[in-house]
Amino acid sequence: MPRKIITGFSNPTVKAVRSLRDKKHRRREGRFLVEGLRLLTDARESGRLPELLLMAQGRDDHPLLADLEAAVDAAGGEVIELPLDILSKVTGKDNPQAVAGVFAEWDTALSRIDRNAAPIWLVAQAMRDPGNLGTMLRTADAVGAGGLILLDDCVDPFSVEAVRASMGGIFTVALAQARWDEFLGWLRQGEGQLVAASLRDAQPYRGAPYAAPCFVMVGNESQGLPEPYEMACDLRVTMPMKGRADSLNAAVAAAVLAYEVLAAVDA
Amino acid sequence: MPRKIITGFSNPTVKAVRSLRDKKHRRREGRFLVEGLRLLTDARESGRLPELLLMAQGRDDHPLLADLEAAVDAAGGEVIELPLDILSKVTGKDNPQAVAGVFAEWDTALSRIDRNAAPIWLVAQAMRDPGNLGTMLRTADAVGAGGLILLDDCVDPFSVEAVRASMGGIFTVALAQARWDEFLGWLRQGEGQLVAASLRDAQPYRGAPYAAPCFVMVGNESQGLPEPYEMACDLRVTMPMKGRADSLNAAVAAAVLAYEVLAAVDA
Numbered sequence: 001m002p003r004k005i006i007t008g009f010s011n012p013t014v015k016a017v018r019s020l021r022d023k024k025h026r027r028r029e030g031r032f033l034v035e036g037l038r039l040l041t042d043a044r045e046s047g048r049l050p051e052l053l054l055m056a057q058g059r060d061d062h063p064l065l066a067d068l069e070a071a072v073d074a075a076g077g078e079v080i081e082l083p084l085d086i087l088s089k090v091t092g093k094d095n096p097q098a099v100a101g102v103f104a105e106w107d108t109a110l111s112r113i114d115r116n117a118a119p120i121w122l123v124a125q126a127m128r129d130p131g132n133l134g135t136m137l138r139t140a141d142a143v144g145a146g147g148l149i150l151l152d153d154c155v156d157p158f159s160v161e162a163v164r165a166s167m168g169g170i171f172t173v174a175l176a177q178a179r180w181d182e183f184l185g186w187l188r189q190g191e192g193q194l195v196a197a198s199l200r201d202a203q204p205y206r207g208a209p210y211a212a213p214c215f216v217m218v219g220n221e222s223q224g225l226p227e228p229y230e231m232a233c234d235l236r237v238t239m240p241m242k243g244r245a246d247s248l249n250a251a252v253a254a255a256v257l258a259y260e261v262l263a264a265v266d267a
Numbered sequence: 268m269p270r271k272i273i274t275g276f277s278n279p280t281v282k283a284v285r286s287l288r289d290k291k292h293r294r295r296e297g298r299f300l301v302e303g304l305r306l307l308t309d310a311r312e313s314g315r316l317p318e319l320l321l322m323a324q325g326r327d328d329h330p331l332l333a334d335l336e337a338a339v340d341a342a343g344g345e346v347i348e349l350p351l352d353i354l355s356k357v358t359g360k361d362n363p364q365a366v367a368g369v370f371a372e373w374d375t376a377l378s379r380i381d382r383n384a385a386p387i388w389l390v391a392q393a394m395r396d397p398g399n400l401g402t403m404l405r406t407a408d409a410v411g412a413g414g415l416i417l418l419d420d421c422v423d424p425f426s427v428e429a430v431r432a433s434m435g436g437i438f439t440v441a442l443a444q445a446r447w448d449e450f451l452g453w454l455r456q457g458e459g460q461l462v463a464a465s466l467r468d469a470q471p472y473r474g475a476p477y478a479a480p481c482f483v484m485v486g487n488e489s490q491g492l493p494e495p496y497e498m499a500c501d502l503r504v505t506m507p508m509k510g511r512a513d514s515l516n517a518a519v520a521a522a523v524l525a526y527e528v529l530a531a532v533d534a
Contacts, residue, residue: 042511045511046511131398135516135519138512138515138516138519139515139516139519140510141509141510141511141512142506142507142508142509142510142512142514142515143507143509143510144507144509144510165516167512167514167516168511168512169510169512172510172511172512173510206530239409239526240409240410240411240526240529240533241409242408242409242410242411242529242533243407243408243409243410243411243436243439243440244309244312244313244408244435244439245405245408245409245434245435245436245439247409247434248405248406248409248522249402249405249406249432249434249518249522251516251519252402252405252406252518252519252522255515255516255519255522255523256522256523256526259506259507259523262507262509263473266507266509
């Protein structure tokens with residue numbers, strides 16, 4: 001199929017896509033940017049297709065790219081070709097990928113979560129680092145978690161950095177965003193064990209009585225969880241800290257704990 | 268004690284310190300930059316003092332800062348005061364800390380490692396992300412690892428980003444850098460079990476026969492470990508992957524595995 005070709009940096013589509021690197025514009029547009037054939041293929045295989053597919057001129061042929069193009073065409077999406085240097089400017093990456101896509105964000109209301117869809121859920125509170133958030137999405141995928149629930153003011157999960165670090169997890173696990181009060185109210189309307197790593201009145205994390213659906217919660221990178229959040233947990237557990245530090249990286253703590261929960265609830 | 272005061276951006280000391288944000292200059296100078304009272308206090312408590320301490324004018328008093336100043340004075344180090352906007356320019360951080368220090372890098376020869384000093388060691392091969400590397404230092408501290416051994420071309424552990432992510436681990440755990448052949452030769456001269464997460468001929472990571480000193484190795488973020496490295500391991504283990512992805516973030520994988528090893532060797 002003949003493609004629309006863009007040749008100038010000042011093209012309005014180029015400008016609009018480029019603006020999606022800013023959270024403000026993502027919010028306004030309800031769209032986000034995804035780079036690279038691998039992530040775009042993860043998306044396609046998870047049933048998500050870009051509204052707009054941007055392909056560099058002179059790219060190498062690849063069967064997965066052909067599949068992607070065909071799927072976007074079939075779904076009525078738009079496909080555009082442009083020079084690699086313009087695409088690179090759009091995505092802002094030093095090591096530009098030959099393909100990128102613009103997706104519509106999806107609804108992340110808590111009410112869409114079916115807690116019984118999986119034995120484990122991850123919960124992040126006020127997480128500020130997009131790499132940590134993306135890593136939690138990746139871990140959620142790996143442990144078979146139903147999804148990631150973001151509490152309070154977290155970094156945008158649709159940022160380029162978070163999407164990249166998720167390694168496709170953004171497409172494969174459910175995502176919900178809520179305030180703490182809303183989350184706790186929702187949680188207590190049904191089954192669900194809320195667990196956090198804590199130093200307050202906690203038991204060893206190994207062999208603790210985890211129960212599905214188990215919600216593994218970690219807090220902000222510098223502040224940790226607010227005390228009332230910890231005290232609202234059904235289970236507080238502690239991991240050995242053999243050195244000088246008293247905490248792990250938040251995404252690491254979530255993973256160590258989630259794998260321990262997995263061993264208990266997946267038996 | 269009266270302090271030397273710097274007031275201009277073009278001061279040679281300011282320029283020299285600022286240049287330490289570049290790896291090339293760090294290599295040439297054998298020095299690195301550390302920001303913030305918390306990290307500098309971790310350093311002091313671990314027996315490391317900056318050669319040069321930079322303090323913002325108009326900073327708040329803090330007993331830990333007073334301790335740090337006194338220690339640097341006692342050790343014959345230099346202390347300089349400068350306006351916060353210049354200090355912020357030096358460290359390049361949006362949210363500037365009121366204090367920074369310049370440290371001499373230390374020897375990271377493998378021959379300095381005493382393998383029997385700890386039951387666990389972490390090993391990273393060709394790790395490219397400074398956040399991941401710093402997170403591994405933090406995890407190494409938490410699991411009581413003797414240190415982190417960097418194989419092949421890793422990102423600089425003395426970069427500002429790696430030091431920051433280590434949360435003090437750069438000062439508390441030993442660091443060694445080596446090529447693979449050198450490491451393997453050294454390892455086989457004594458006791459030591461080399462373990463990697465792998466999909467090749469691997470057994471479940473839970474309950475595997477870990478033995479101290481256990482060397483937990485992870486590979487490059489995109490490529491993983493080269494096959495010969497995996498095949499040289501004494502133990503290859505696999506973690507459950509319940510989703511679409513077949514791997515975890517490298518620093519996460521190292522931590523999940525290290526905590527499992529800890530449970531086995533720390534009994």
